[in-house]
Amino acid sequence: MWFPSFKSLSIFLFILILISVTHGIAHASTVRFVDGEGETLAEVEFKLHQEIVYLPVETLKTAFDPEMTHEYHRPRKQLILKTKGKELRLRMGNTTVNIDSGKQTFTLPAPPLAIEGQPMLPIHFFRKILEHLDDVEVLYNPNLQRIRIIPKTAWALDISDDTREWTIIIDPGHGGEGDLGCKSQNGLLEKDIVLAAAKEIKKLSEQHQLSIHLTRDQDTEKTLIQRVQTANREQGRLFLSLHCNASFSPNHKGMRLYINNPNGQPRFRTSEMPRFGKKRLNILNQANYLKQSKNFANVLQKELNFLAENPIVITEFPIITLSDISMPAVLLELGYLSNIDDAKRLSNPDHISELAVAIIRAIQIYSASVNQPSKSNGFSERKPSDTN
């Protein structure tokens, strides 16, 4: 009797150890550095000190400048970094960063520290200082521990007058008492979340000299026709419909992007334009803007992936919300209200702000690329394309 129970106990302990080890590996404490395209530059293990993320100095070499050198004077606790033609002096326990002998000085919210004898830099160093060392923009996602280092391209520096004249239509889905959209277990309503997100985008757009028009700015019911009429009346150049997703499984989670395509999955019996006698009527609707909509979705995908645990999928099928929109149009599902984690995220105003920032960036990148087709990534389409 004793032997089998000892054996089962050993097996149980072995499984327990195995689970703990694999769990540890799966959730290793690392910060992932990604480039503008979302490709991983480096994945670096961090140490936590008073809930602040600290990274080894060598991280700068792997993620930012391969030619970076550093000297650490242990007795004086002084760290000298040479990167991008600049010399930075830091002292362990001191929040001041000195660049080129006092030409520039910055104060960090947390000081660099010697942890286990090794000089370590706080996450704030990467967020705040790198932008002053090179022509880059640094974004930090604390939830997923991701840092995105993007070269400052022409779009960010020089938004043309043409782009400033663009009106971008943001369409918060559903609304009113008759159309709540989907809802979470704890009573969050899709119509409220998408309205909050749309208002945040509009607020941010004013800082970025973008003209944004909302199809509804209150909790009111709008028909599809009214939304289309608003978009056309405002002479919109881009249309983004915001929604929250739901599924019959609580395991579905994450953001999704959708494009209207009558030949998607599922597809219509026919996607041909109506005919008048022998002549094909070329009605201006979403089918004419399929290529531009795909490009806009690709830019949104790239920007929003930084906030997503898993890569965002773009799906094409006949979408009623977008079918009559005569401009590039995309439907964005911000997350699943049927998933506990997603619902929690969507109820957090900070997450909504992060989403709004990413959406504004995507709009800027797309519109600048259309206006500057000669530049890399330029989408040289200003007019409706042929279907498919």
Place this chain on the structure above:
Amino acid sequence: MNLLRKILHSRLFMVWGSTLVAIIICLAITLVLIAHSKRTRILDAPSKLPDTANPTDILPPPEQVNIFLLNPTSLEITPVQVELRLYSEPTERLKQIVSALVQETLPNYRNPIPRGTLLNEAYIDSQKTAYLDFSHHLADGHIGGTTAELLTVTAILKTVFDAFPNEIIHVQILIDGKEKKTLAGHLNLSQPLRF
């Protein structure tokens, strides 16, 4: 002995005894029902036979068919084999198969058809388009969300196309006999659909 007789004839014993007997009977019925429901279910042919049915169609033999449900692990719409007694006439078969999909509740799968939905009528036209007329619950009882809407329509389309690979090419979904543009505001249902 007298005491025992007294107890047996007492009012309290009669009340509690009959209650106990009733509970045992209820338990036995419940167990029988559970055991019965765990067996492979064979949907009975509807009591009303089609006009074209001949006497040999009265009790068709069971057949294996696939209905498509949501696998909560893979998060895909996957085939599940069920046994049905199907008529040979295509429209009747279609009604039986889609009705089976609508009613199916398997413990390890999720049915993406909203509860309470019924198939009112089904029809296949000469262009191999199947018209499926559902009760209003399919739209009114829908949880919303693009994914959920796609899962519902995908389950219907896959179930139909798997059972009728040559006879049906497109499916038009109707609600209470009328065309409805969408179930929950995303997927366009204004035309017949296919994969």
